[in-house]
Amino acid sequence: MKFIRNKLILFAFLALLFQGCEEPIREDPFVGIGASRWDVGKSANFLLSDDRFTALELEIVYMEGFKPTSFMVSEMRDFLQELTLKPEGIRVTEREIPAEGEEFYTTDKIAELENRYRESYNDGNTVSVFLLVVDGFFMQNEEEYFTIGAAYRNTSMVLFGKRIAENSGGFRKPGRGNLEATVALHELGHLLGLVNIGTEMVTPHEDTDQDREFHCDNADCLMYWAVETSNVLNFMQNSVPELDENCRNDLRANGGR
Template identity: 80%
Template structure:
């Protein structure tokens, strides 16, 4: 008789528990929300609909800490284009030197998986910038890559390329080159051009080799900015977004 009562109570608990609504995970926070294609988080980074704060995590290899100028430019840029009433903050840390001459896209992703600590959480959207001590494996013969966006909230700078091509005769200052390339890649994370943020007016470069870039050579999102071609025309100041790019960001929830 006693065993029957205990069994009955246990059965009732199981029955009631089975009627509860299953707990659903938020697909927009945590590790899984940082594994999408470039541009897929543009609205989350730009608007305050889901996230009201932004954290920029910068992980740089030993000897390749970005300049204060670059970090200041990134903060100011995000403050200008993104609606984040709770603010934009930077978290930086040094990581061990990789010691590789070339880094593939998969190697870069593995480094992010190893060292990234900040992911979307609560009211904060997270963006990750990695600075490595080598070159990009897939460089083309006619020009080399200085930076790249490779996931929806992830980008990389090739610190050795920057160090070798700044500060000399007819070369830009390190801070200017870093900031220009970093802001260009950030623009891609914001969905420019036509990879997550729709164009108000068509202005994507018609050249198939330069897809996802602005057709205005004076714009920050011109294709040459992320390659060595920028060294041929870079001025003393960091290029700005043109009106078409700015209008695209506003239409997708930005300022």
């Protein structure tokens, strides 16, 4: 009996020893909800390269009455296919949610709506981008300019549908699809780290004006500061502006095409 008891004690000791030697299970910090709560630009390399994620999902959630044009969706897909390395492809999903009926949306309210309605997060080999289209205006509009869209988290952006509807499709106004696509691609550019917010500049080209930081100094570039404000109405031509060579070089240097 003494031999058996000593043997059981030995087994128990060895079990504790091996258990203590096991590596603790660590959660992947780059997937799930937590990986979508970073600052704008922090996921630029993940979005651009195939080092960690080889596929990309664009989740578009829009309020009733503000479904984006197929032109905007197509432009976003083409933009990502042209600039990112995702050998397993880019997938787009669209979903309607109830209109909130609010005239103004604060940044806190926008974040709360994302928390409520977002379904796609980084998972496995897929990195996710979230676009929300709301039925109102941005609360923090300045007197001189109003905001049409914004990137507000590392993989999150918002368009203000009522602003787009009011400022497109009429006399001397851009077509709705062109305006939507221009602002959406500009904000997507910020998620990719342009200009100098997660993707370093190969050649200095950030606007030096204090009110225009994080934007390109080239007035013909998609990342020019005017694009995300009411100034875009004077800035737009009959087509969506393109990234200039400086912005493209930045993206290539950070793992993109």
